[in-house]
Amino acid sequence: MSITEHDTTKERITTAAGEIFAERGFDGTTVRDICQRAGANIAAVNYYFGDKQRLYVEAVCQAHRWRMEQFPLPAWDGNTLSETKLADFIATFVRRVRSGPGATWHSKLMMREMANPTAACAELVQSSIRPQFEILLQILRELSSEEVALDTLRLTAFSIVGQCLFYHFADPVIRNLLSDDEYKSLDVEQLSTHITDFSLAAIRRLSRAPRAGAAR
């Protein structure tokens, strides 16, 4: 997470790389900057990772592993309400994307990877995003009536995930749009509650009347 002198050179480089890649992107980052922050020699990148590209992939994967471990989904048993599961899922998602005062460099790095997909993106989807998405789909299945089509469930899942991710990728815009006080009031708790309320309300109403009939 942060660089200490106790870490090995390889670990220090991976961490420093993640931080700088997150801030400036792949092309905007130089291996000299990374090694300077890591307190290592330039040749160490070649020695430990082969080249800059493989160091990047390693940094992205490590950042992702850390984020997942840091904010795991709570354990559910057979008695857990589906509504509670959805609230937990959303709260965890928002926390992963918006922990602490602002977004950490972990999620910034992930976001960059999604906006500018490299080799790391496909593997990330397969190993982590897809399982998470399946969990959400299962929760939505429990919350909806039987006859709701899979297409609709998927779109609903996208609506929920979209709301959560918005607060990360649109952060600079939100900052410009709101006053300082308004911005600071957007804490994880309030956002999670709103997204859960909003989504649950929509699910319940749509489930009751499959086509609510928007004016159009």
Next chain:
Amino acid sequence: MSITEHDTTKERITTAAGEIFAERGFDGTTVRDICQRAGANIAAVNYYFGDKQRLYVEAVCQAHRWRMEQFPLPAWDGNTLSETKLADFIATFVRRVRSGPGATWHSKLMMREMANPTAACAELVQSSIRPQFEILLQILRELSSEEVALDTLRLTAFSIVGQCLFYHFADPVIRNLLSDDEYKSLDVEQLSTHITDFSLAAIRRLSRAPRAGAAR
């Protein structure tokens, strides 16, 4: 929009720059590539724009102007239903972000600017994003009961905008998540309809019972 031999050298460069900046970002783009696609000499960048940075700002602003002109909000009169306005707003938003088979380079460029804000970002928020946001807030005011707080309206607006933008910035992930047929079925019409239905259902239910009481 696309480069033709009838355009002036300056116009061809601006367009080519927008396309390549959108695809590879500022640092990943070389002025040599831009000038090659524009069929111009390298020195033309310095001659017309001064340097690469000012060419970038010009390209971003032009792309934004084009996108707005290409997909304007429809004209509403006093009789237009608020529900219709919301549907129009969402459909226009989705179209701007996802016109044609995929996202055009216009919106890609805008997204990059939001993810990696430069000088162009703040001005963009002031001149365009804020007015659009106010329009959405006004629509939501009309749709909600009097006692709904401004904070709630804002969060609702974020929920709607987040759903729309999701299909742009998460596009590579969606592609990996769905099969080809499923992905191709996500046309602008279906997405707009779903987001409108979903949001309208949530607004109506939340407006009826301000705290729907999510389990948590």
Next chain:
DNA sequence: GCTCGTTTCAAACACTTGTTTCAATCAATT
């Protein structure tokens, strides 16, 4: 104490980058 594999270091290499230069070319005006 010596050896051998691992790790670190300063320096250099090969290449690409944005930018500049200045002569050649073009197009309109006289």
Next chain:
DNA sequence: AATTGATTGAAACAAGTGTTTGAAACGAGC
């Protein structure tokens, strides 16, 4: 046709890039 200013062109420049090199320093095992 000549002139003048705007535009284009090929080449070069200076700075920075990722990568490589080969020797020095280190550390555990004998």
